[in-house]
Amino acid sequence: MKTWKEIPIGAMIIEPGSSIEFDVTLWRVFRPVLDKNKCTKCGLCWIYCPEGAIMVKEDGSYEINLSYCKGCGICQKSCNVKAITMVREDEKSST
Amino acid sequence: MKRVALSGNYAVAYAVKMADVDFVAAYPITPQTPIVEKISEFIANGELEAEYVNVESEHSAISACVGASLTGARVFTATSSQGLAYMHEVLFMASSLRTPIVMANVNRALSHPLNIWNDHSDAMPERDCGWIQFWVESAQEAFDTTIQAFKIAEEVLLPVMVNLDGFILSHVYEAVELPDEELVRDYIPSKPLINRVSPKLSYTIGVVGPPEYYFEMKYQVLEAIERSRNNINNVNKEFSKIFGRKYGNINNYMMEDAKYALITMGAVTGTAKFVVNELRKKGEKVGLISIRCFRPFPMDEVIKLLEDVKGVGVLDRALTPGGPGHPLYTDICCALYNAKNKPIIQSFVGGLGGRDILVDDFIKMFEIVKEVSEEGRPKPCVYIGLRG
Numbered sequence A: 001m002k003t004w005k006e007i008p009i010g011a012m013i014i015e016p017g018s019s020i021e022f023d024v025t026l027w028r029v030f031r032p033v034l035d036k037n038k039c040t041k042c043g044l045c046w047i048y049c050p051e052g053a054i055m056v057k058e059d060g061s062y063e064i065n066l067s068y069c070k071g072c073g074i075c076q077k078s079c080n081v082k083a084i085t086m087v088r089e090d091e092k093s094s095t
Numbered sequence B: 001m002k003r004v005a006l007s008g009n010y011a012v013a014y015a016v017k018m019a020d021v022d023f024v025a026a027y028p029i030t031p032q033t034p035i036v037e038k039i040s041e042f043i044a045n046g047e048l049e050a051e052y053v054n055v056e057s058e059h060s061a062i063s064a065c066v067g068a069s070l071t072g073a074r075v076f077t078a079t080s081s082q083g084l085a086y087m088h089e090v091l092f093m094a095s096s097l098r099t100p101i102v103m104a105n106v107n108r109a110l111s112h113p114l115n116i117w118n119d120h121s122d123a124m125p126e127r128d129c130g131w132i133q134f135w136v137e138s139a140q141e142a143f144d145t146t147i148q149a150f151k152i153a154e155e156v157l158l159p160v161m162v163n164l165d166g167f168i169l170s171h172v173y174e175a176v177e178l179p180d181e182e183l184v185r186d187y188i189p190s191k192p193l194i195n196r197v198s199p200k201l202s203y204t205i206g207v208v209g210p211p212e213y214y215f216e217m218k219y220q221v222l223e224a225i226e227r228s229r230n231n232i233n234n235v236n237k238e239f240s241k242i243f244g245r246k247y248g249n250i251n252n253y254m255m256e257d258a259k260y261a262l263i264t265m266g267a268v269t270g271t272a273k274f275v276v277n278e279l280r281k282k283g284e285k286v287g288l289i290s291i292r293c294f295r296p297f298p299m300d301e302v303i304k305l306l307e308d309v310k311g312v313g314v315l316d317r318a319l320t321p322g323g324p325g326h327p328l329y330t331d332i333c334c335a336l337y338n339a340k341n342k343p344i345i346q347s348f349v350g351g352l353g354g355r356d357i358l359v360d361d362f363i364k365m366f367e368i369v370k371e372v373s374e375e376g377r378p379k380p381c382v383y384i385g386l387r388g
């Protein structure tokens, strides 16, 4: 991590888009697990995720990048076909 | 150069005009109001080209100043007492965001009870906000220090507070030498600092500092104010060459062979000097130190000046209820604790809420300093002029 000398003056962040380097995995209590068999590729979770943690793949399917997911559960609520379940970080998921 | 009669407030306003500030946001409060009144007059009649923002409070005034300063503008504000207290939380942001704002704080007591008169209880609680703090003794010094403040602030990217005693300095007219405007402009050219909120730079300002980063981010302020000692010394030297008036971090008077001394801040130093002169006539070896630069605190200078002094009295004009000592006394004790030769240090508090400290009071203080020095230990704090 940066020393006090390396941090820009006034604690400014001088590179745009630097949040890409910020892994929030440890913030999570629950993680979303997406069941590709149930997913209709409607894209609602992708629209609702406040963190931009959900990616569209080339084949039109959706994938959650857990490095940027804070575990808020909004995607689960937004999914009409219940393809997303929230699983405690200390539990193993079934999928 | 011309010599004119100016109040301390107007001296500050003229300095701000000559510094060619770009932005002023302030809220009126006694006894500061004439500063911003005069500045708005300068702007209205075209003598100063600057943006003047009328705000609804001091909290907004200083917040607007922080924003303006981030654009690279030269920024000024002024306040007093409750106004400064209302700015409190933003003062820390101004220093941590490294905005070189210059503020005149016209010292006035804090409520309750409501009191518009002079003491130092407004600025003392702001000791730790990361601002450089100057304290002046005359209208001339208020003018000169305000000019210096812009230079220092912009060199180290820290805000600077210039303290002048309410009414005693702010409203009393004195002869002030105003330098030619070109001389001031040459000294502090209006070169804009970089615009940190320019969309071209895409900086993020006012970030969250989580536990992994907060410490390092705060340390930057500490390092900058320590480093500013050098800049302040150089500015003092340079200033005396260009403008002919000499200032130090402390102004000392008759200290060369002094056995007993008093430490003061601000305008009362004038009365104390008079008393030193009177006592010297009677053969007493007394001297005086006035702390001009309170933050960063001039430890080394204090230690050196008091090496051969037997006893020193420290006059506070503010209180630290329940503390180990009142603010200036505590700082002096701390500075001297590790010194090889240290005097007996006696605490005094006086002049609260605008009560005058008279010649006889200073004579009494010197008597007490002498007495405790002979006894070898100080008395508990002596409250000058307190009834009962």
Ligand code: SF4
Residues within 6 Å of the ligand: A034, A038, A039, A040, A041, A042, A043, A044, A045, A046, A062, A078, A079, A080, A081, A082, A083, A084
């Ligand atoms: S909201 Fe549900 S169905 Fe729609 S894309 Fe996301 S996971 Fe698939």
Ligand code: SF4
Residues within 6 Å of the ligand: A031, A032, A048, A049, A050, A051, A052, A053, A054, A064, A068, A069, A070, A071, A072, A073, A074, A075, A076
């Ligand atoms: S849990 Fe929240 S942050 Fe994580 S993918 Fe779902 S909506 Fe995005």
